[in-house]
Amino acid sequence: MHLIDWAIIVVYLVWIVWDGVRLTKNSHEIEGYFLASRSLPWWAIGLSVMATQLSAITMIGTTGQAYDDGMRFLQFYYALPVAMIVLSVTLVPFFHRAKVYTAYEYLERRFDAKTRSLTSFLFLLSRGMSCGVIISAPAVVLSIVLGWNFTFTVLAIGAPTAVYTMFGGVQAVAWTDVKQMVLIVFGLVAAVVALVVGLPDGIGVGEALRVAGATGRLQTFDFRFDVTEQYTFWSGTIAAFVLFMSYFGTDQSQVQRYLTARSIDEARTSLMMSAYWKIPLQALVLLVGVFLFLYYLFTPPPMLFNPVHEARLRSGPRAAEYRALEARFASAHEARRQAAQALIEARREGDGGSVAAAREAFRAREAEVRAIRREAAALVREATGDRAFTDVNYVFPWFVMHELPVGLIGLIIAAIFAAAMSSISAELAALSTATIIDFYRRHVREQASDRHYLLVSKVATGFWGLFACVVAVYAVELGSLIEVVNRFGSLFYGSILGVFVLAIAVPRATPRGAFWGLLAGMIAVALVARTTRMAFLWHNVVGVTVVVGVGVLLSLTERRRTATP
Amino acid sequence: MRAGGGGRAAGPGDGHREAGEARAGDLVARDPRENPAATPPTADAAPMTATCVKVLLIEAATLAALWIFQVVFGGP
Numbered sequence: 001m002h003l004i005d006w007a008i009i010v011v012y013l014v015w016i017v018w019d020g021v022r023l024t025k026n027s028h029e030i031e032g033y034f035l036a037s038r039s040l041p042w043w044a045i046g047l048s049v050m051a052t053q054l055s056a057i058t059m060i061g062t063t064g065q066a067y068d069d070g071m072r073f074l075q076f077y078y079a080l081p082v083a084m085i086v087l088s089v090t091l092v093p094f095f096h097r098a099k100v101y102t103a104y105e106y107l108e109r110r111f112d113a114k115t116r117s118l119t120s121f122l123f124l125l126s127r128g129m130s131c132g133v134i135i136s137a138p139a140v141v142l143s144i145v146l147g148w149n150f151t152f153t154v155l156a157i158g159a160p161t162a163v164y165t166m167f168g169g170v171q172a173v174a175w176t177d178v179k180q181m182v183l184i185v186f187g188l189v190a191a192v193v194a195l196v197v198g199l200p201d202g203i204g205v206g207e208a209l210r211v212a213g214a215t216g217r218l219q220t221f222d223f224r225f226d227v228t229e230q231y232t233f234w235s236g237t238i239a240a241f242v243l244f245m246s247y248f249g250t251d252q253s254q255v256q257r258y259l260t261a262r263s264i265d266e267a268r269t270s271l272m273m274s275a276y277w278k279i280p281l282q283a284l285v286l287l288v289g290v291f292l293f294l295y296y297l298f299t300p301p302p303m304l305f306n307p308v309h310e311a312r313l314r315s316g317p318r319a320a321e322y323r324a325l326e327a328r329f330a331s332a333h334e335a336r337r338q339a340a341q342a343l344i345e346a347r348r349e350g351d352g353g354s355v356a357a358a359r360e361a362f363r364a365r366e367a368e369v370r371a372i373r374r375e376a377a378a379l380v381r382e383a384t385g386d387r388a389f390t391d392v393n394y395v396f397p398w399f400v401m402h403e404l405p406v407g408l409i410g411l412i413i414a415a416i417f418a419a420a421m422s423s424i425s426a427e428l429a430a431l432s433t434a435t436i437i438d439f440y441r442r443h444v445r446e447q448a449s450d451r452h453y454l455l456v457s458k459v460a461t462g463f464w465g466l467f468a469c470v471v472a473v474y475a476v477e478l479g480s481l482i483e484v485v486n487r488f489g490s491l492f493y494g495s496i497l498g499v500f501v502l503a504i505a506v507p508r509a510t511p512r513g514a515f516w517g518l519l520a521g522m523i524a525v526a527l528v529a530r531t532t533r534m535a536f537l538w539h540n541v542v543g544v545t546v547v548v549g550v551g552v553l554l555s556l557t558e559r560r561r562t563a564t565p
Numbered sequence: 566m567r568a569g570g571g572g573r574a575a576g577p578g579d580g581h582r583e584a585g586e587a588r589a590g591d592l593v594a595r596d597p598r599e600n601p602a603a604t605p606p607t608a609d610a611a612p613m614t615a616t617c618v619k620v621l622l623i624e625a626a627t628l629a630a631l632w633i634f635q636v637v638f639g640g641p
Contacts, residue, residue, distance in 0.1 A: 074631070078624075078628065081620050081621070081623070081624040082621075082624070084620070085613070085616075085617050085620055085621070088613060088616070089613055089617075206638070209638040210638050212638070213635075213638040213639035214639075216639070218634065218635055218638050218639040219635060219639060220631045220632075220634070220635050221631070221632060221635060268613070268616070272616060272620060275620045275623075275624070276620070276623055279624070279627050279631075280627065283631070
């Protein structure tokens with residue numbers, strides 16, 4: 001990488017820490033530290049919320065996923081605007097008026113201390129672990145791409161974020177997110193432009209997109225009703241609706257954002273920003289992946305995009321096997337390129353019969369290329385013992401490092417750092433808030449000065465930053481832990497939403513019903529996850545249904561028993 | 566200012582409160598039916614009908630555009 005690119009990355013890291021830390025002056029009291037004194041404008045909150053969701057995993061993993069599989073993932077977001085409306089009408093004014101610091105505080109007012117503590121503990125557990133994964137996943141890729149030591153890469157992402165969040169609090173989170181979001185969108189748009197410019201002369205964007213369409217990569221609607229399929233129209237509208245209601249309505253990392261708004265209306269408007277822009281933004285991310293596919297359709301790509309694994313295979317005992325695969329890949333790629341060219345020519349001539357034949361021929365060549373790449377990935381897993389290896393995560397970074405001009409490389413790598421940091425900072429602030437408000441102030445020291453709480457809050461933020469970095473380092477050593485953590489998190493979302501539904505919509509719900517309902521919901525989801533092939537999005541529907549069902553039943557029986565003399 | 570002033574929740578040490586018994590500062594009593602004074606969640610929320618319609622229309626337009634995109638570029 002050129003010196004200019006290194007300079008851009010270093011300048012970004014230094015500037016973002018300075019920008020966050022200077023906001024310390026606005027965080028001299030606990031309300032300023034955790035809730036920005038409820039003073040943030042809607043557009044800053046809206047951009048901050050969107051930046052949190054657009055993590056480095058999205059920039060690296062989702063573009064790779066679209067390169068390999070297309071835009072089907074977009075369906076996951078179809079329910080988001082409706083969820084935003086429902087939340088704006090129900091929970092946003094509710095929490096805002098309650099003047100709470102955490103969503104879980106309300107559960108104690110409505111039910112009891114143990115229900116509050118359990119939900120808050122579940123949040124700390126799942127978010128603390130997932131924060132490590134948010135650092136670990138991009139750190140694995142960036143350490144290989146940049147040639148850095150893995151632990152150093154984890155610290156390069158985690159330490160600056162922990163520092164500015166620790167000193168600047170939620171204000172630093174929000175205002176750095178705004179700038180990071182601008183950088184991320186700029187990086188994505190620049191990538192799309194570079195990819196379009198990189199298409200071969202004489203092939204238009206429309207023609208190229210039709211070639212991608214022939215492989216099914218532009219499919220954004222799949223109406224099959226199959227609960228074992230992760231991304232269909234129905235999982236995206238029904239199951240994802242429950243997930244979004246839970247994530248935006250009960251997850252402290254999101255609730256804390258709209259609690260920082262000046263008014264209920266500003267809080268709502270900030271959520272509406274996601275309702276309007278999330279689907280187009282996600283489509284842009286996925287389009288980067290589709291254009292990567294088109295770029296490497298006409299430009300010879302490496303068989304595997306992970307340079308470290310490739311080098312190990314080349315010099316290892318299975319080098320001959322790998323070279324033979326590479327030779328097959330090169331000829332299959334060339335055959336696919338010619339088939340794509342033939343499909344474009346056939347379309348230009350407009351003969352329906354030859355278009356259909358060229359399309360089938362192209363699909364056959366595409367299937368061949370995919371099969372060889374699968375064989376190569378299987379060889380890597382066997383030879384290196386890295387069972388979690390997925391090459392798609394390296395496609396976008398490879399393109400950035402090898403195909404883009406000096407300057408743009410640094411900017412896009414900085415954008416990937418920004419995406420990781422903007423997601424982690426919000427989580428750290430939320431983890432610290434829940435730790436102090438739901439546990440320290442509730443169970444350890446109920447009465448203390450604002451200065452004292454501010455100090456322990458900063459210590460808590462630093463602790464969670466350190467915890468996330470340690471999890472990030474060990475997550476990669478344990479390999480499949482990342483998957484375990486993702487599945488672990490999916491056990492809670494639906495169930496936690498169920499408790500809030502009981503609290504707000506079921507006046508007869510009792511503390512006992514809510515507590516045991518929550519436990520029953522989590523056990524039910526764990527059983528479903530263990531014994532069926534149901535896609536994880538549907539686990540949220542199971543969770544909320546069981547919690548509400550069991551909670552209502554227990555509450556009714558309890559009331560009947562109490563009423564009986 | 567004390568952290569979460571007015572917002573600290575009732576705990577085990579708060580005495581024996583019966584279901585539905587609201588405390589000053591509580592926004593929702595344990596059983597709103599038994600305490601009509603408990604504030605319903607959206608009582609002072611501004612009307613959102615126009616915003617809801619706008620969001621739904623924009624989502625419908627977005628999905629329609631994606632459908633057209635899929636048909637135009639993904640078709641035969």
